[in-house]
Amino acid sequence: MMSRLSPFSLVIGNIARKPFRTFILSSLVAVFCMAMFAGTVIGLKISTGTQLAADRLGADILFVPYGYEKSVQSSLLRGEPSSFYMDRGLVGELRGEKGVLRVTEQLFLATLKASCCSYPVQIIGFNPKTDFVVTPWMNQSLNRAMNENEVVAGCKISGNPGETIRLFGREFSIAAKLDPTGMGFDTSVFMEVDRARRLLLDSELGLLLRIPEGLDKSTFISSVLVKAEPGTDVTSLVNGLSEKYAIRYNLDFTAIADMISSISSKLSVFASVFRMFSAAVWVLAVMILAFVFTIILQERKKEFGILRIVGASKGHVRRLFVGEALLTSCMGAFCGVVLAALALGLFHTYIDVTLNLPRIGIGFGKTLLIGAGVFVMGLVTGPLACLPLLRKLGSIDSYLIMKEGE
Amino acid sequence: MKDKSFSWLGGICAVLGMLIVLTPYCIFPVCTKMMQLEGGSFAPMKCFWTARSVLGNGSIIILAGIMTCLCRTYALRAALGVMASAAGMVVVLTPSFLIGVCAGETMRCRMQTAPSLYLLGLLTIVCGLALAWRSARMARKG
Amino acid sequence: MANILELQDVCMTFGQVKALQDINLSVREGEWVAIMGSSGSGKTTMMNIIGCMNKATSGTVILDGEKISRLNAKDLTAIRRDKIGLIFQQFFLISYLTAVENIMVAQYYHSMADEQEALEALERVGLGHRARHLPRQLSGGEQQRLCIARALINHPKIILADEPTGNLDEANQNAVMDIFHQLHKQGSTIIVVTHSPDVGSHADRIVRLEFGHMVSDGEKKA
Numbered sequence: 001m002m003s004r005l006s007p008f009s010l011v012i013g014n015i016a017r018k019p020f021r022t023f024i025l026s027s028l029v030a031v032f033c034m035a036m037f038a039g040t041v042i043g044l045k046i047s048t049g050t051q052l053a054a055d056r057l058g059a060d061i062l063f064v065p066y067g068y069e070k071s072v073q074s075s076l077l078r079g080e081p082s083s084f085y086m087d088r089g090l091v092g093e094l095r096g097e098k099g100v101l102r103v104t105e106q107l108f109l110a111t112l113k114a115s116c117c118s119y120p121v122q123i124i125g126f127n128p129k130t131d132f133v134v135t136p137w138m139n140q141s142l143n144r145a146m147n148e149n150e151v152v153a154g155c156k157i158s159g160n161p162g163e164t165i166r167l168f169g170r171e172f173s174i175a176a177k178l179d180p181t182g183m184g185f186d187t188s189v190f191m192e193v194d195r196a197r198r199l200l201l202d203s204e205l206g207l208l209l210r211i212p213e214g215l216d217k218s219t220f221i222s223s224v225l226v227k228a229e230p231g232t233d234v235t236s237l238v239n240g241l242s243e244k245y246a247i248r249y250n251l252d253f254t255a256i257a258d259m260i261s262s263i264s265s266k267l268s269v270f271a272s273v274f275r276m277f278s279a280a281v282w283v284l285a286v287m288i289l290a291f292v293f294t295i296i297l298q299e300r301k302k303e304f305g306i307l308r309i310v311g312a313s314k315g316h317v318r319r320l321f322v323g324e325a326l327l328t329s330c331m332g333a334f335c336g337v338v339l340a341a342l343a344l345g346l347f348h349t350y351i352d353v354t355l356n357l358p359r360i361g362i363g364f365g366k367t368l369l370i371g372a373g374v375f376v377m378g379l380v381t382g383p384l385a386c387l388p389l390l391r392k393l394g395s396i397d398s399y400l401i402m403k404e405g406e
Numbered sequence: 407m408k409d410k411s412f413s414w415l416g417g418i419c420a421v422l423g424m425l426i427v428l429t430p431y432c433i434f435p436v437c438t439k440m441m442q443l444e445g446g447s448f449a450p451m452k453c454f455w456t457a458r459s460v461l462g463n464g465s466i467i468i469l470a471g472i473m474t475c476l477c478r479t480y481a482l483r484a485a486l487g488v489m490a491s492a493a494g495m496v497v498v499l500t501p502s503f504l505i506g507v508c509a510g511e512t513m514r515c516r517m518q519t520a521p522s523l524y525l526l527g528l529l530t531i532v533c534g535l536a537l538a539w540r541s542a543r544m545a546r547k548g
Numbered sequence: 549m550a551n552i553l554e555l556q557d558v559c560m561t562f563g564q565v566k567a568l569q570d571i572n573l574s575v576r577e578g579e580w581v582a583i584m585g586s587s588g589s590g591k592t593t594m595m596n597i598i599g600c601m602n603k604a605t606s607g608t609v610i611l612d613g614e615k616i617s618r619l620n621a622k623d624l625t626a627i628r629r630d631k632i633g634l635i636f637q638q639f640f641l642i643s644y645l646t647a648v649e650n651i652m653v654a655q656y657y658h659s660m661a662d663e664q665e666a667l668e669a670l671e672r673v674g675l676g677h678r679a680r681h682l683p684r685q686l687s688g689g690e691q692q693r694l695c696i697a698r699a700l701i702n703h704p705k706i707i708l709a710d711e712p713t714g715n716l717d718e719a720n721q722n723a724v725m726d727i728f729h730q731l732h733k734q735g736s737t738i739i740v741v742t743h744s745p746d747v748g749s750h751a752d753r754i755v756r757l758e759f760g761h762m763v764s765d766g767e768k769k770a
Contacts, residue, residue: 006656
């Protein structure tokens with residue numbers, strides 16, 4: 001069998017000789033790459049998702065029953081179903097306020113989890129005459145009015161247009177499905193608000209959902225969304241409206257922009273911690289690699305001396321050493337990026353649900369770019385770690401070998 | 407030295423097979439409850455049958471791994487590698503195409519069990535192919 | 549025959565220690581010279597200077613018509629690679645390369661690795677059947693024969709051997725000396741550094757060193 005001898009085969013030979021050591025060193029680089037890749041992707045998801053949410057909600061102020069601010073955030077951003085109710089009277093009063101451009105109401109219903117195979121779905125009742133939040137998205141998929149027994153479903157609801165879905169014991173036809181929004185709309189079902197109200201009141205399960213005493217059962221809603229007039233200072237408007245209505249209607253209120261930015265900064269802290277961890281792992285990896293390479297250099301001083309004796313120049317020997325470091329890093333970087341991409345790709349839903357992340361992808365192109373960048377960072381780790389040793393490597397001379405042999 | 411690498415590959419294969427068996431029952435369990443059919447009777451769901459299927463495939467992978475460690479013939483090791491790869495492929499295809507899991511995105515079987523099986527199945531395919539390739543190479547060397 | 553090697557007033561000093569003093573030596577092409585002396589006589593230092601592994605503190609060294617005494621390390625490496633074949637007592641083989649690969653390494657840094665040529669070199673020293681073995685699978689004598697094959701692969705001007713039979717038993721010593729005799733018959737210039745009278749007795753000429761001085765340089769008495 002033909003032996004192929006080249007600097008590359010020498011590098012491969014050396015690495016293959018010490019499989020355990022190579023595995024450990026590669027693993028260090030792999031761990032760094034995995035942490036860096038995951039942190040960067042998650043950070044990008046957070047910023048993309050929250051920005052998208054802010055753009056798509058379209059409203060400036062949100063009113064919900066007192067104590068339900070977190071519930072509506074979870075529902076709007078992550079599609080975690082919830083039910084809460086308030087009086088509709090606020091809608092009319094807000095329309096007359098200065099600085100208010102548009103007002104609309106929504107009704108949130110959550111179906112119950114009847115068995116382990118069904119899963120709770122968020123039903124959002126909206127007013128087609130006044131809505132400015134859902135309708136823009138809906139018009140892209142359905143350009144006619146829905147009839148009594150039709151719903152529009154988010155992209156992650158099982159079923160295709162024309163198929164039926166069972167809600168509160170009634171069957172509805174899916175008129176259309178929305179494009180992905182990256183928000184709670186993806187796991188929600190939309191119907192006309194009065195229809196949603198009747199559905200709740202007529203069903204047996206509806207009796208289990210506590211509707212507060214004193215609420216008009218023919219008009220109750222869950223939230224009011226307000227669009228401010230252009231040029232209006234939203235914060236002042238929020239303060240003014242809340243002063244007037246918060247106690248009277250027992251409400252929580254929030255400026256959407258503040259809500260998004262608060263969520264974004266909390267999640268961003270998480271992403272930053274991830275990145276700091278990656279940086280720490282990288283520094284540790286470089287230090288450990290440098291330490292191990294120092295030991296390797298000492299171990300192989302004789303071998304490098306022999307190569308010098310048979311005619312290898314200092315440059316040849318240095319390239320051999322750096323080549324081994326590069327190949328070790330390359331294997332670790334490749335495995336790290338691939339494993340991280342696999343884990344994030346396969347378990348993306350689990351990760352999003354566990355970490356409360358926006359359920360949106362960042363696109364194949366961006367993922368590839370991040371992977372390439374992280375790979376390069378991992379690749380240079382080994383050569384960087386052995387840079388300080390190159391001088392020492394160059395001083396290994398065949399004469400030293402002779403001296404040691406005496 | 408040569409036999410050590412086969413022991414490693416066989417061991418990894420066996421461990422992967424064990425994980426495949428344990429995943430739908432212990433690590434990320436699938437639903438055990440029955441669903442009601444149109445006629446009123448009850449039947450297990452897709453994820454139940456997926457779990458059963460990968461139990462069988464996982465056992466085959468464990469067997470292939472153990473036999474790789476015990477046998478000494480390169481040709482047989484290569485065949486075991488191909489067998490493990492094929493079983494790994496079936497593990498990947500079972501929750502995705504052959505049987506499936508529950509439809510809901512946030513159902514445990516879809517969110518945890520199925521991705522775990524994809525990952526383990528992929529790793530088994532890689533391990534099996536590595537075993538087959540190495541055995542074939544050693545057989546050629548003689 | 550022209551001189552292949554000339555040392556003119558060569559001195560080597562390490563700090564306060566004068567390892568070599570005023571060495572004058574000429575070696576003709578095709579000659580077999582033994583450099584002998586006890587431990588500390590300076591014979592290894594002399595070998596390092598001849599073998600372009602170290603530079604003399606003063607004096608002139610001319611190898612194959614070229615003054616090498618003031619060359620830099622990079623040029624000395626090139627001279628060593630192209631003109632000198634080195635054989636050591638400790639063999640200095642690369643442990644993870646097979647016999648033929650050890651020879652191909654020397655070829656690679658000289659010009660180009662040629663497996664066929666390397667195999668032929670192994671045949672010439674009687675190791676053709678051990679080409680795919682690692683050094684640890686070879687006996688001491690076989691390892692030294694491998695070193696000889698490696699030293700010869702690039703057709704050097706001088707073969708420089710440091711105690712080539714130091715680690716070998718009598719049978720292997722004789723086998724190695726036989727190879728040297730064959731090379732000598734073919735016209736190779738051989739310089740052997742040794743403290744063994746048996747090894748020195750094979751050479752045409754014996755140069756003796758004592759405390760860094762050349763005390764005798766004469767043809768071996770028949």
